[in-house]
Amino acid sequence: MNAPPKLGVFLLVLSGNFVSRFKETIMRKIFPLFIVLGLLYTACTPNNVKTDDAIVKIMDSANVTGSFALMENGSGQFTITNLSAYKDSAYAPLNTFFAVPTLLGLDKGYIHQSINNFIAFDSVNYYKELISKIGRVNMLKSIDSLQYGKGIISADSTMYWANNSLRITPDEQLGFIKKLYFTKLPFQKRSQELFKKLIIKEDNTSYKLSYIDAVDTEKGNSWIVGYIEENKHPYFFVLYTHAMKPIAVSDNASALLKRILLQQGFLKGVR
Numbered sequence: 001m002n003a004p005p006k007l008g009v010f011l012l013v014l015s016g017n018f019v020s021r022f023k024e025t026i027m028r029k030i031f032p033l034f035i036v037l038g039l040l041y042t043a044c045t046p047n048n049v050k051t052d053d054a055i056v057k058i059m060d061s062a063n064v065t066g067s068f069a070l071m072e073n074g075s076g077q078f079t080i081t082n083l084s085a086y087k088d089s090a091y092a093p094l095n096t097f098f099a100v101p102t103l104l105g106l107d108k109g110y111i112h113q114s115i116n117n118f119i120a121f122d123s124v125n126y127y128k129e130l131i132s133k134i135g136r137v138n139m140l141k142s143i144d145s146l147q148y149g150k151g152i153i154s155a156d157s158t159m160y161w162a163n164n165s166l167r168i169t170p171d172e173q174l175g176f177i178k179k180l181y182f183t184k185l186p187f188q189k190r191s192q193e194l195f196k197k198l199i200i201k202e203d204n205t206s207y208k209l210s211y212i213d214a215v216d217t218e219k220g221n222s223w224i225v226g227y228i229e230e231n232k233h234p235y236f237f238v239l240y241t242h243a244m245k246p247i248a249v250s251d252n253a254s255a256l257l258k259r260i261l262l263q264q265g266f267l268k269g270v271r
Contacts, residue, residue: 010247011055015082017231021043022064026167027070029102031268033117035268038238039217048075048077048078048080049077049079049083050077050080051077051079051080051081051083052081052263052264054263055068055081055210055260055263056081058256058259058263059081059241062241062252062255062256063244063245064241064243065084065241065242065244066082066085066240067080067081067082067083067089067240068080068081068082068238068239068240068260069081069086069170069171069173069174069238070235070237070264071178071235071236071237072235073178073189073233073234073236074233074236079264080196082198085170085240086170086171086238087170087171088169089169090149090150090151090167090169090172091140091168091221091223092161092163092164092166092216093161093166093167093173093214094161094162094163094211094214094215094221094222095127095148095215096123096168096173096212096214097161098127098161098212099176099180099195099212100146100148100253101127101130101134101144102127102130102195102198103187103191103192103195104134104139104142105130106187106190106191106194107135107187107191108134110130110134114164121186128158140247142186143166143218146185146186148166148167148176149166149167149168149169149233150166151164151166151167157225158241162216168240170240171238173223173225173238173240174236176225177200177212177225177226177227177236177238178227178236180195181234181236182194183186192215195209199211199212201224201226202245205269206230206268206269207230207266207269208227208228208229208267209226209261209267210226210227210228211224211225211226211227211237211257212225212226213225213253215253219242219244220242220243220244221240221241221243221254222239222240222241222252223239223240224237224239224254224257225237225238225239228266228267229262230266230269230270231271233269235249235266235271239253239256239260241253
């Protein structure tokens with residue numbers, strides 16, 4: 001008759017079986033989640049980026065330099081001009097930054113206005129007061145959780161979004177607006193849904209165009225960050241420009257965006 005296995009051997013076998021079953025459970029339940037997350041995450045790589053010289057010509061004709069990026073959500077395909085500037089160059093977010101205190105203000109109940117009487121985004125004094133009410137500590141926490149740009153927020157908390165204390169890349173701006181669209185930012189869903197209504201610029205049977213924009217007329221810099229929906233399918237875009245000549249920068253930026261979108265086949269309801 002064989003001797004019974006020693007306790008140590010028995011525990012080792014039991015432990016091995018447990019680990020094996022545990023691994024199987026993890027792989028069965030968790031691995032599919034990683035697959036889903038992998039499909040949701042879209043990175044800008046050489047394999048999914050194309051350039052379009054026609055966009056460069058449009059920007060040249062408008063006497064601006066900078067970068068433009070368009071991402072099709074379904075395929076993850078990017079159309080980009082000036083890839084290095086899009087990924088690696090950081091600029092002051094200007095008034096596009098006001099999206100952050102607005103979402104915070106909605107979350108904390110500091111903003112009680114409805115969609116019909118919300119304050120305009122170009123009211124800098126209003127946002128200065130809102131940022132002051134939120135407080136520097138809460139602003140820092142929110143910026144950190146959002147991974148919003150780079151740099152140091154000045155202690156006086158005034159104009160750091162415009163004086164280069166805080167800088168953000170076009171790639172980071174695109175990531176922010178995409179998360180907003182899918183209500184994946186670290187704010188209440190209600191706040192994000194309301195904010196999305198606030199930034200709608202055009203809404204008709206062919207398309208819905210939403211964006212936040214900002215301009216520094218003194219330096220000739222401008223941002224437009226947003227998305228266009230056609231046939232209920234979103235395309236995300238970011239346009240950063242620097243004007244080479246003194247022009248109406250804000251009007252030029254919005255007109256430039258329209259020209260680029262038209263060239264890309266949008267605004268006709270056929271995408």
